[in-house]
Amino acid sequence: MEVVGAVASIVTLTKLVLDGVKLAKTLYKAPDDLAALQDQLECFNVMLAEIEKCHNHDWPGLVSTTLGRARLTIEQIHQLVELKLLKTNGSTSRARRRAWARHKSKIHSLRDALRECRENLTTALSASSSSLSHRAEARLSFITQGIDLSRQSANTITKSLSEIQQSLEATRGAIQVQSQTVNDILRSVSSAAGLHRGRGNNEHMLAYPTFGGFLRPLVQVTETHGNCQHAAAELASFTGSRNHWPRSTEISRLDCATDISIRLNPASSFELSDQFFPELYTVLDGPLNVRLHAYSAYEEHSTELARTNCYGVFLLKAQRQWQRLTISVQISRNSRFWDYTKLSRSKPNYVTNSYHLPRSLQVQAAELLMEVQGLVDDAHLSFTVSENTHGHPSVTWSQEKTAPRHNPVGFANDEVLSLLDDLGCQRAFENEIMQVAMLQAPECFATSVNGHLLHEYKISGLAGECSLYTIQLLHCLSGFQHIAKLAAVILDSKGRQLKGFLREIPARGWLFGIIAKSLADGQPVPWSRREKWAKQIVEAVSHIHSKGFVVGTLGELSGTPIAVDNEDRALLWKFRNKAWANRRFPGHLPPEYWQQTGQGTDGTLCEIRDELVDVTPRCDIFQLGMALWLIASKRLPLNGWHLFQNVDSQSTTSFYEHANIIALPPLSDEVPQYYKDIIAACRSVTPTTRPTARRLLQMFPSNITPTTRELQSPFSITSPEKLISNFPQVAIYCDICRAEKMETIFHCDSCLCGDFDICARCFEEGAHCHDSTHFLVEMTTKHGVLLAVNNYHSCVKDEGRREIMHL
Ligand SMILES: [Zn+2]
Ligand SMILES: [Zn+2]
Known part of the structure; x- marks a missing residue:
């Protein structure tokens, strides 16, 4: 394809599509998704204009291939928008909602495809330019344009943005005049961007460029264990230019660890400069660009007039500096946030997936925290939320920072x-x-x-x-191959x-994730491979017990206790010497604990008690029975509730009561008798009759090695996206229909200790959490991670609709 002509035709097409997208944006009530698509299209157009300006007729082949692909993607967007979204113009809003639900994920994937094209194009372009300074200048002008663009899309001009623009332009001037070195330029760019980043009150205005996927490190082919020498040698050669590793003795120690990691592309000298932070140049809407992440939340106390919520948060205080903080937020009853910040009163014991704080409060709280000088980890800070005269929320200090409440690690x-x-x-x-x-x-x-x-x-x-x-x-x-x-x-x-x-990083992801995916694809993992994993796990448990440790996580029905490495070996991944006796995690503790955890001798729950109990090796064996059963069963293991539901009634209200089963449901005939005997022995009621892991190991036949045909081919990771797909979100399932692995969920911060989720289908059918005054926050998958969209939904009202609130 001739590049100049191709660019011109794509420019025309893109303009056409942009018009359609803008129209759809007003028609559909999904401004965020369509705005993101619009942003991508506009970014792409700016990029094309850049290419047109160059009047270069000697582009490499990669440029025209990528342009061809981009054209195809834009055509697909065009068809989707014109034929699917705009065709429903004039029909009911319900029909539009349906149409939207059907095409939303396609819109997302096309948007991502377009972004990928832009990133590839940038890579191809920067590779083709010969002089370094020319390249730097082109990049800087992309950055400047990017800031222009985000300014337009946000419709506001902030002072800090224009300051950055000025400083960038000054830098560009400087390049032209002097022959400054590339590293110097980059240093000034990244520090300017770092200084001003996050000042705007809208996430789209964050002062770092939307261009520059080209600077994002690409994950390349996995280095296998055997190649570690080679990797280390190469590493040593390029760390020479990296002078900000302050402790040389540590470097050599880390280098020794290279055989267990995946090599990244060493990239260019830009990326190796000591002031270079590639994360500054990544895309805008990823979870890594959110400054404040709440990992826990509960209601501290409440009165007639106000409520105080307590949040555990990670704050991205500066580049590569995350702080762990506790914040108390007081909300008065007349605040518009009152209804949307209801939390459970019970203190969470585990990290939840939700955002908890409405987006606008979160942004303001983050800004306030950014200004605190000398903030130390684990500090506890207090805010008050009030409304100004225009009804806009404002977050202010109610008290200066106080001493750390407790040391979260449990030791001084x-x-x-x-x-x-x-x-x-x-x-x-x-x-x-x-x-x-x-x-x-x-x-x-x-x-x-x-x-x-x-x-x-x-x-x-x-x-x-x-x-x-x-x-x-x-x-x-360390050194034991199954840990x-x-x-x-x-x-x-x-x-x-x-x-x-x-x-x-376990190159193949979670063991239960692999099994679940194989079942979903209709190609279950062959028995010989599962048998091999089972034996490796028992070997690891035996080794751990012999050294005086315990595993403590094998009974997790929805967790990630076992990973699979590049050579298809099962690895014990997660450990705990204390177990949480909590009714949210029933079924995982053996009968000898039931009295301690407030359960009757038949396993029913007498009283709710939250208590930490010590894990013993006998407890591990009981839980190992569950893990081995899950490996052999043909049921999706990510959601263990199926297990209990099938054993007892289908009732959803009583499953806690029936959760403490001992004997597990029978397995299929494919599973050999010895394996069933192992599980039965593990699940023995009397702890002393449960065999040790070493004895269990002897019950396996000595000759279980799967044939090469049964094993998967050698595995290589090609992109971060592929890698992320190996780590599916676990432990999220619909509390109404028990569906799992959902793209979009509706979450209540209050019900079930703040862990209540329903799927999009149940939501469409009108389902709600246990309290009709609660609002459900919409969460959707972005870059493989579930994150909150700032939409809050009421229950279905009398007129058959829900109220939606954007916060
Ligand atoms: Zn559901
Ligand atoms: Zn609720």
Whole structure:
């Protein structure tokens, strides 16, 4: 294809499509989705204009291929908008809602495809320019244009934006005049953008460019364990130019960990400059660009006049600096937020997936927090929400910051540091690591460390994962092939606070996720492969018990206790030496705990008691029975409720009462008798008659090795998107129909301890949570992570409709 002609024709087409999208935007009440599409189209057009301006007739082949693909995508958008969305013009709003529901995901995927084209195009273009300074200038002009664009789309001009624009233009002038080095330029750009980022009160106005997917590191082919020498050698050669690794001894230690990570593309010298933060150049609407993530929320107290909510949050305070904070927010009864901030009174014990704070409050709270000087981790701050004369909310301090309430790790900070010192763990510092993708909101990330991709877990202090215990276990048992490998602990940039830890990224994702996907695809994982995993798990449990540790998570029905690595080996992933006896997690503790957890001898619930209990090896064995059963059964394991429902009645109101079953439902004939005997032995009522893991291991036949044909072909990760798809959101299911793995959910922050979700279908049919005065917040999947859209829905009113509130 001839590039110049192609560009012109795409420009015309894009303008046509933009008109259609704008029309659809007014017609459909889905401004966010269509606005995002409009943004992408406009960005693309600016990019095309840039190409036209160049008058270059010598573009590489990749440019025209990508242009061809872009044209195809834009044509598809055109057809969808004209034929599917605008054709329903004149029909009822109900029909439009249906049409929207049908085509929404297609719109999303086309928008993403377009963005990908733009990113590829940028890569192709920047590769084709020869001179570095020319390239820098082109990039800067994209940045400037991007700011122009976000200014237009937000319809407001803020002072800070024009300041940035001026400073960028000044920088550009400087390049032309002087022969400054590229690193200097980049330093000034990223610091200018870093300084002003987030000042605007609208997320679309964040002062960093929408262009520049080209600077986003691409995850390349996985390095297998055997290639670690080679990887390390290459790594050493390019870390030479990276001088901000402050502690040289740590680098060499981290380098030793290269065999358990995935190599990232070393990219160019831009990316290696010490002031370069690639995350500044990533796309706008991803979860990593949200400054404040709540991981827990509960109602602290309430009076006739006001309510105080307490939130656990992670604040992205500066580039590569996340702070763990507690904030109390007081809301008065006459506030318009009153109805939308109802929370459960029970303190959450695990990280939930919700945003909790309405978007506009969240943005304001984040801004206020950004201004606090000398904010330390675990500080507790108090706000008041009030309305100004125009009815706009404003968040103000009700009290200056107070001392940390409790140490969330459960130990004094110096004790934690000395434990880490005793262990001699490898360390990474927060300012040296970069989150590439959020895998589970808000605490799990795919994170790049010195060019290697690892799994990051941010410590929130909730009992979801006993972090120090896990670190200790992983460190002490490192080297055993069926236990996840610890790569490093993460400390703040001064080395004074434990912030999280890094594990190898399990290249194939979660074991139960693989089984669930295979069942959904109608091609169940062959028995020999599942049998191999089962044996590996029992081996790991035996090893862990022999060293005096316990697993504590094998009974998790909806969690992620087991991962699968690049070589298709099962890895125990998640550990806990204390179990939470809570009726939200029934069925996982063996009978000897029932009295402690407030249950009768028959397993029924007598009283609600939240208590932490010690996990014993016998408890592990009982739970191992459940994990082995799930591996062998042909039911979708992500939602263990099916299990209880099938055993007992179909009633949804009484499943808590029937949750503590001991014997599990029979397995199919495909499963050999020895395996069924193992499960039965694990589920024994009397703890002393449960065999040890070592005995269980002896019950497996000695010759179980799947043939190569039965194993999947060697596995390689090609893109962050592919990687994220290996980590599906787990533990989310509809509390009405038990459907799981939903793109969109409606969530109540109050019912079921703030963990009530319903699926889009039940929602369409008029379902609501347990209280008709509650509002459901709409959440949808963005970049593989469920995040809240700022729509709050009432129950269905008398006239047959719901009220929708945008906050
Ligand atoms: Zn449902
Ligand atoms: Zn509710």
